[in-house]
Amino acid sequence: MASEKVDVVVVGAGWYGLCVAKTYLQVHPETNLVVLEEASTAGGVWAKHRLYPGLKSNNQYGLYDPNLGTYEYPDFPMKPFGVTPGTYIPGETIHEYLYAYAKKFNVYDSIRFNSRLTTAEYKAETNQWLLTVGGSDGTSNTLLTDKLVLATGVTSEPFLPIFDGQETFGRPLFHTKDLLQNSDQMFQSKKITILGGSKSAWDAVYLFASNGIKVDWVVRAKGHGFCWMAPSKVTPAKKWIEKLITTRFLTWFSPCVWDEADGYAGIRSFMHGTFIGRGIVDTFFGILGGDVQTLNGYDKHPETKKMKPLTNPFFIASTLSILNYDTDIFEYVRNGTITIHIKDIDHLSPGQIHLSDPENPEEKTVLESDALICSTGWKYKPHVKFLPEGIEKDLGLPYVNKEIPDYADEELTKKADAEIHRRYPRLANQPVINSKYERLRGDSEHDQLNRPFRLWRLIAPPTKQFRNSIAFCGALMNLDTSITAHIQSLWSVAYLTNRLKPAEEKSEQDLEWEATLWSRFGRWRTSGGYGRRYPDFVFDSVAYFSQLLKDLDIDPFRKQGFFNLVFNPYGPEDYTTVVDEWLAKEDNKTTTT
Template structure:
């Protein structure tokens, strides 16, 4: 059986960053990245690149800090969104540059990951590669499968007689021939992927019937790349510190501006200013998109308040005007539920029957990792979503205490918005079922990880320290998050975090370290952060996993503070408040971290 120092599951943005950082800091150790796909890239894997796929971000904001995406190499100009092909090429060159390309093993499906008894822990992975199975022993394990790797596709009554392609948006590339052969298609789902698929078909002149559930969350918020009367670049706007203060954030004090945050969220005047900010931001987007100018456009007007949507607040990244396709009738919007299928026909709850050549379902993702962890019952100790009654972390008393702390710090969150008074679960719709034991409807706890990365249990924090999860969050800031998390996870494995962050593995780490964070404090803080999403982002995925936008910079601040690295990285207080943070501000993080470790050790 092969034994490796580290195995990483997943070769997307987070898996590649974790591998590169581990290899940089530990070049003598063995490493493998296992991925079920046929190429690296995760969302940007070559086999997932459907025609017209583009990044939401524009050049300069969607790159690893230590690997800039230059125009000469990748052919993207400032102000342009990156194509899927460019993103795949970029990630491939990143893996080549940092010497990890040969460590990626594709077509590897992880069947089970079994934790080993003993002081050193470790994992035995049962892996299927093609028709063969093998076992791999991993001293450390990073799960970087992300939140968009396993599609959820419900069974729809009558689909056996449907007779034309029915597929999840993840598999759009497999049905790309319908872009040439179809005359009329149906798209089911109002998230950003629904917009993308609708545009891909309609821009080819194909009639699109776009069905957005009347019992769901409604259409996603879609903003132009530049917003506010000052035409600010949206991705940079959410990384501007002075604007992050308007977002109530449970870890926000990590940015060092707790007094300002208390004013905005703890005082009546501050909350009034904060409400005005979100109202202006939301109304600006609604005005720019001119939803009220056309009866079909009005159907795409968001049902939620801008403050509460998190990463479902997306960007219009299309080469032509999306709304022209709606105004012209090429895209017809239906606010109704899908109740069944028959031959070439989609049946809606309002009685409409849609003749169609294909049905693309944008029905979400399974938010638990596609790996069976053993021994049985270890899921709750790992912090994975599980039934609340099975754990003592989510006791009613603990949850009540956490909720009261959240709401007392952020009274605005007590006033929860009603997004849709008729909202119900997807599978509560007539005609939709599932045989899948794991689906988005299962009533589970949220992901419960310390710093959104490591299990908050004694075994994994103070004994074996042999597993971490990377990328269990959604936001606009994927490369920055991947970079910072990779360094933190390496420090976690190597026992290089201060006692004020984690109880030490060794009795004495430094004569100057006297404050040690207890397991009880860690567990309470973990629960606090896990519950926070329920209140802060009810129109997003906050009740299931970390889902945020304006809170990305404070989260990076939190991790850098843990690592003992500089949090404020601008030239003075005015720049700190008004200049947006970007990849360039974190370019030397790995070297800074390595230097700080060396300084502490001798």
């Protein structure tokens, strides 16, 4: 049977997939575009099947301005959705918002739900992609497309560890992604064990503890410890953290390899290239981290003291999260509803979880538990099988290099590392998070990956061989999802339609070098987060937006006057018109030629 032919296929109907589909149709309304979504509803992280009870965003709507939010598309306000200013946005509201966005911009009818892309084969002779799509009923079909955008992000496929004895456990064992499907059964439990120190672990722990269920909270002795959890307002000046990270003056405290497009490379050079500047930076992050620990009161109780993060706040990014709970989660630790175990899971047996402590090998702890819920992260490699075999490297995707197992041993990588350390000497002095660290055991393919994402501008393959036929949106983590999706989508459309001047002007060597430099920067800058695997940044978002806008020939400085540019925080409202500005420039080019 012949393959169905379409112009564009977007994979994923979350923040990024919906936005790139909307932008493509906005620029080219006549496009025959299809969105493939594995789930039965749109929203990605905020799809219906992932909205467990009490789920809220880390963003407080309208705290800075009652009419403006930080978690909304620049051209689609969230205000009409009835969110109370100063409150965290409920998960149900975000789902409704994304559904309405898809409806308003005529994307919804292009979504094919319950459709999982399994293989994508590049046809070099025609510069097209042959896609195999599996349905929930076990059937499959093929699509032939000119343009492919993978917008599945890095939190789609859960990583569930393998435990010795798990086949005998006889109790529910699942990832926090599946919390909704299991929540009714869990609320009948007397005692639950939760593994992990990430934000989703905090959410699960709070959900059950606040409902009177005893929780054993296991955070691995051989892991990275608890993530940083902050109140919405931090520093002695009590600044709103969402605006703190998008204030250009404060972004200078973060070294940034793509800073030249932001226009203040000289200031960053002083801040990070001189002894005095580095002292100022260390003081700033020391105050920031110290304030968070003081506000949380870790040292006020022996149990909460165990929750102090191991990571240096300078070297983290999106692993920073917000205490968005209705009541004090630390009180459940102090009153014994939550018991903290800084130990490792040795093995499972019927109804029991056996813990070990590397500090005291003879000490054994056995937990009687009605369930084991794992907050153990995500498989960062896209689930799609790309063909021909071995093209992941050229695409800039994670893969296994058996010839040179260590990425740092590659010549171009050595050159990138030297450049990063020359510009930012502080990054060469990496802290040891946990000398006892060991990776959790998972499936063999995930365990063997030894190359991270290496995309040009964090979006496109680091080569011209695919002739602008594929892009990757959302293959990163930061705290400015809505703005990033908005600008990445426009950049991707320009790139895919051969209307991005830098992509045409740069050589193959330029693309490979810049992609490698940016990839390695993540390894050194956010070693306490996910920078070794994929781009992970917080204070560098405004500079990233500037780089993409500069590529599009759009003014990256979205405010008037030096004071506003430097000291007033950026938000979605500053990027409302970027698509219209780009379209006007393109129309003007057409008219003048």
